[in-house]
Amino acid sequence: MKFGVVVFPGSNCDHDAFYAIGNVLQKPVEFIWHQSENLANCDAIILPGGFSYGDYLRTGAIARFSPVMKSVEKFSNSGGMVLGVCNGFQILCEVGLLPGAMMRNRGLRFICRHVHIRVEQTDTPFTNAATKGQVLKIPIAHSDGNYNCDEAALAELEKNRQVIFRYTTADGSDDSAGNPNGAVHNIAGICNRERNVAGLMPHPERAVEWALGSNDGLVVFRSMVEALVGAAKATA
């Protein structure tokens, strides 16, 4: 089992994702340079947060053309597990591996704070270690996290149970009150139809130890580990 964390110029949560997997979960992990066309035999790929290529044009708009993304597309099309966090989510939308797009936050300002998200689906490799309805406390840090898509795509997302995380309040009772950025249907994270690619705006890699205010983010990475272990057993 090996995780790969992609490093774009301007990625700034690459070290944090590496730390969460390598130091906290003690699983093998390595960095993958954006110009690399091979994924170093990694079994799961993480596109970290940050400002890839400066994000001056539109978040993720340049990163989608990087050599590494061609390989990531190929990897995901053959069933490989890909998680995009924040800027990584934005890139996955830009490249078309996930539907929809990000708009500026409702208040037009950068927001960094702990938010609460509810796990909506547990039959994904990113949430299988969580319980349905579990509320996670995880920080956000973004200007462009206002997820949107057209009515038809939204209906598809809901019908196929692709919304895996939704903003909510601490007790999980009032979703719109817990929505920090205006995202449609209070969407914090989604997966593709095949359920092997997911993106979320909150940063699970920043919530991996009590000292940081929460370790609720670990469940995402634990789920990925379990999915990989399961997959390895299945092929053994």
Added chain:
Amino acid sequence: MATASTEIRVTPEIAAEHGLTAEEYARVKQILGREPNITELGIFSVMWSEHCSYKSSKVHLKRLPTRGKLVVQGPGENAGVVDIGDGLVAAFKIESHNHPSYVEPFQGATTGVGGILRDIFTMGARPIAVLDSLRFGEITASKYTSKEEAAKNRRILDGVIRGIGSYGNCFGVPTIGGEVGFEPCYSQNPLVNALALGIAKKEEMFLAKAKGIGNPVIYVGAKTGRDGIHGASLLASAEFTEESKQKRPNVQVGDPFMEKLLLEACLEAMQTGAVVAIQDMGAAGLTCSTMEMASRGGTGIEIDLAKVPQRETGMTPYEIMLSESQERMLLVGEKGREHEVLAVFKKWGLDAVVVGQVTEGGIARINNNGRIAAEIPAHPLAEEGPVYQRPIAAPALRNETAADWFAFAAEGTNLTQNFLKLLASPAIASKRWITEQYDTSVRTNTLAGPGASDAAVVRIKDPKTAVAKRALALSTDGNGRWCQLNPRVGAMHAVAEAARNVACSGARPIAATNCLNFGSPEKPEVMWQFSEAIDGLAEACTALGTPITGGNVSFYNETLGKSIYPTPVIGVLGILDDASQVLKIAFRDEGDVILLLDGSSSAQHAAPHLGTQREFSSSEYSKTIAGITAGEPPAIDLVAEKRLIDCLLALAAEGALQSAHDISDGGLAVTLAESWFASSSVVGAQHVAPHLGAHVKLEAESPAEAAAFNERGARAVVSVTPSKLAAVLDTARQYKVAAREIGQVTRGDAFRIQHKEREVIHSSVETLRGAWAHSLERTLTAK
């Protein structure tokens, strides 16, 4: 000797336009042994500007304590460096970017942050935290501030906040602390002081000292353009006039993405072992970096401007040398290993060009297309510039009587409404609306972000193993109002409060950095303020064991002839040997005992009288409730401050405290309220705090307002589990710190403060929180 012929012949008038006095110009000619050409004149003028040369402050700065057993690098390098154990060092420094932030708030603030970050990673240290100390004019109309003025101040604040956020968030460093203050005097001259902290392995620290004759000089980073020419000499070293707005082109433009690439590339290049020295191009750009590297190394330097990457065509040597384009660095590489360095920058997609070499003999020679554009002895230029002993004159004594001072309310007056007003005032109100625009959690080191503890606390992951054991705490402080009333005592308070804040987080204060914001040094009263403040800083830093390791001086903070309050801002760095023992301000559990620790009186002696009218008239309460700013700052007792700090550290190490919060702006009542407000948003604790209330009794010897709101130092409020109370009281006794039980954390929502058996403040915690939590946001988002 041959110099390039230039179109403009230098005359004394042109020298004067460059800000050089007749004497300084004569000195230029003496050093050169001839008339300078226009490029050389430009170089001298920026190097000898107040901003770069410290010519008015040097004689005073010598009085600051700069040595200590942990100080690895004191003032004079890009940043101060202290030993933090386990083979690691911390590099930290605070710097101002005041004038640019008034002319163009967003870009002024971004480039302020960018500049200080470069200072840190130039030393080989990866930045792990940024703090900002900000001062603005009043953001609501008052008798000193018109509606239009207040609206303008809100726009400046908004631009500055967005600028700080935009740069740090993209760069990937958490912005986790600092303070924001408001006074009418900053209306046309806001203060934007940015502090950055980084860590490095001790043996991998870099200095900006050219070495090795024949070693290549390498230019890296952004291309040079015409932006920011004379930023240091004209913008930062002169007071503001009506025409200052025309200086907008003198403000540089920041590119945090470029800086992020530069950071990663520089740290990676340093790892090759082929980098000998490195210096960032900040104020005075290529001029300052070439001249200072050569001067510090005792060498010469030779560069060819034709090789400098340029983003505009037709730039003259004068423009290239004086440009302040951002995100650039100058390196000295090891001869024969240039390619290793160049390869790293190529990988990161950055320009990196060998532009010259280190030479023998101490001459800095600037060539341009085969012609000599400038030829200057580097050391005399950098180190033998003008030094002034400016005239000093104390201002006339203020003739105040009791009528000018705050008059205490009659005994038994209900103070609840005043308390609500104080909590909602911009100085006291929650700064959450501002700090949420900063990324506070990136790098996963933040143990205490804005408002969680008295200091910002980040843990230190070992750069190689990522194992975290220790943590660093930082606090910035500076009370301009107090310094205006008494610069010496005000400056001492700034040090004491910063150190006290650090101790309240459980960390031992070990070193300091300072940013000295003052008016024009050409005014004898300003130089008096400066000199007094330096004496205050020196005394306090010595007493509290926090040597000054660097910082900067910002003079000419005046507009239309009016100076700002003298505002020395101090950043104190502390260390926690066990990162798990961070103390926060939040009350935690019902039944916990609330203690007031006071270093200025031992258990055997009664507390001194809590503030006379005169002293109280300088408080935040006096300003907010009565509109009175007068009298004197509270008397300061450094021995008491030290006692309190040592006591807090002992208690923290014993793990005896539930919370700690020092008493400062707004006094005891505000300290208590903040600890309650924080209790419902406990971050990092595993339990969810129930709704807590409070019941506190004030000491009876002083009037209720004095007891509740006076701001005398050396005090902190701590909460203790009843089972540990005896041990805590015992430790306090050992340190000769008075510990008075003033109340209890209760269940329910009532906040009650009693004075002589009468309730003087009674409200629900939620009402108080409402006043405090949203007032700043309401004001700043009002149309």
